[in-house]
Amino acid sequence: MRDVAIVSFATSGALPAVEDTETQMLFPVISEAIERSGIPRADIGFTCSGSADYLAGTPFAFVGNLEAVGAWPPISESHVDMDGAWALYEAWVRLQHGDVDVALAFSSGISSRSDLREVLCLQNDPYYLMPLWADHGSLAGLQARAAADAGLIPEADTTVATPPSSDGAAAVIMVAGDRAREVCERPAWIRGIEHRSDPHYLGVRDLTDVASARLAAEAAGVGDAPVEVAELSAAHPHEEVLLRRALGLGDEVEVHTGADPLMVSGLVHIGEAFRQINEHGRQRTVGHASSGACLQQNLVCVLEGDA
Amino acid sequence: MSDDTDGPVRFMPQLIGLDYTIRTNPVAAAFGAALAEGHITGHRCPSCQRVYAPPKGYCPICCVATGADDLVEVADRGLITSWTVLTPIQYAGQKEREDYALASILLDGADGTIGQQRLTDVPLDEIRMGLRVEAVWAPPDERVGDDRGYGLGTAVSGWRPTGEPDAPPSAYQDHTL
Numbered sequence: 001m002r003d004v005a006i007v008s009f010a011t012s013g014a015l016p017a018v019e020d021t022e023t024q025m026l027f028p029v030i031s032e033a034i035e036r037s038g039i040p041r042a043d044i045g046f047t048c049s050g051s052a053d054y055l056a057g058t059p060f061a062f063v064g065n066l067e068a069v070g071a072w073p074p075i076s077e078s079h080v081d082m083d084g085a086w087a088l089y090e091a092w093v094r095l096q097h098g099d100v101d102v103a104l105a106f107s108s109g110i111s112s113r114s115d116l117r118e119v120l121c122l123q124n125d126p127y128y129l130m131p132l133w134a135d136h137g138s139l140a141g142l143q144a145r146a147a148a149d150a151g152l153i154p155e156a157d158t159t160v161a162t163p164p165s166s167d168g169a170a171a172v173i174m175v176a177g178d179r180a181r182e183v184c185e186r187p188a189w190i191r192g193i194e195h196r197s198d199p200h201y202l203g204v205r206d207l208t209d210v211a212s213a214r215l216a217a218e219a220a221g222v223g224d225a226p227v228e229v230a231e232l233s234a235a236h237p238h239e240e241v242l243l244r245r246a247l248g249l250g251d252e253v254e255v256h257t258g259a260d261p262l263m264v265s266g267l268v269h270i271g272e273a274f275r276q277i278n279e280h281g282r283q284r285t286v287g288h289a290s291s292g293a294c295l296q297q298n299l300v301c302v303l304e305g306d307a
Numbered sequence: 308m309s310d311d312t313d314g315p316v317r318f319m320p321q322l323i324g325l326d327y328t329i330r331t332n333p334v335a336a337a338f339g340a341a342l343a344e345g346h347i348t349g350h351r352c353p354s355c356q357r358v359y360a361p362p363k364g365y366c367p368i369c370c371v372a373t374g375a376d377d378l379v380e381v382a383d384r385g386l387i388t389s390w391t392v393l394t395p396i397q398y399a400g401q402k403e404r405e406d407y408a409l410a411s412i413l414l415d416g417a418d419g420t421i422g423q424q425r426l427t428d429v430p431l432d433e434i435r436m437g438l439r440v441e442a443v444w445a446p447p448d449e450r451v452g453d454d455r456g457y458g459l460g461t462a463v464s465g466w467r468p469t470g471e472p473d474a475p476p477s478a479y480q481d482h483t484l
Binding site for chain 1: 319327328329368369
């Protein structure tokens, strides 16, 4: 595998309800990530974004968002209808091809324009769960119930609150090889990055075991060496408990959680895992992203600083 | 579908509606306020000098932010760069009855076209690239800007020929739409 490092990260943070368009919201965030990297915009060889037009209700918003990138003359780019962490994964794969050295991954989410309890129902299967309008908060409650019945969480944690989601954007610059050290004093090397998915239909899953997170963590090598900080996309206390188990994180591991803004939080967690190395002198951190109902899809990214 | 209610369910209607509340972004709001006063405004990129009307709040080519300091007014007249004649299919709710034309218009003072503008007072077979047109403004109380910042909302009800000579091809050769 080709050595690839994160050298720059920027985020808008969680915004209560933006008036700006998604592109306007992204514009300063992408520019900040590029400027922090010190790399000319024209040197970016591949760009990948993650967002969901269902959230903002603007068809093909992901195409318009390229105006925040600088896409003329034409650039090589792609999009995933997922959290930006998966965009980062695709960009990392693209860097493995060897002909491109710098990649930009970014994501945006505007959830304040709609009711997520309605919109997220559409990610369920269309035959059994969608017609029930089984919202993500209710499904999270089922998983909390299962975790409590298995003795994994206290009864008090089975009450699941789903506050309105916020809006936001994030961007990450990745560089392959020695150039990462040239542009960044302390880059965070991607030593393992994998993603797995549990079955779509909740009825065939053991909700107390997040198998996809466990498999992704094993494949990414989380347990190969001690982890100092783990950034987890957990929206509720029971999700943190289940993810700690799945990733094999002991009580000594410092864990930061949060799943907001939707579509952005996974990339933000990877960005924060980068900052732990880049700014706070940590040596080995983990960034995690999750998507779908009841932690259905999981991505795990292991980062290490230079010894 | 069968009327047999005892048999297995084979079909089921599933109507889905999602409601969105979109706040008008500040750049579009300022553009809409000017439209209501009868002015078409844009932002001039301080780097490349291109004028975007409606304004975006940034130049997507130079990747620089634009704002009130970059505000310019463009003319409510320009030339046709491209057009389509539409034949309305008479589905339920269709309000159009006759063939009509929508055009892309390059306004004087702007560097990008405004799309899907209704043409009036011109025979459909006389529409052409370079045809000079001017705005037919809606009454002031009917000028509602487009919330998403694209197009002119309902402020301009159509565009009619000015009677000026056609613009030469050099005036629109850089615009495919």
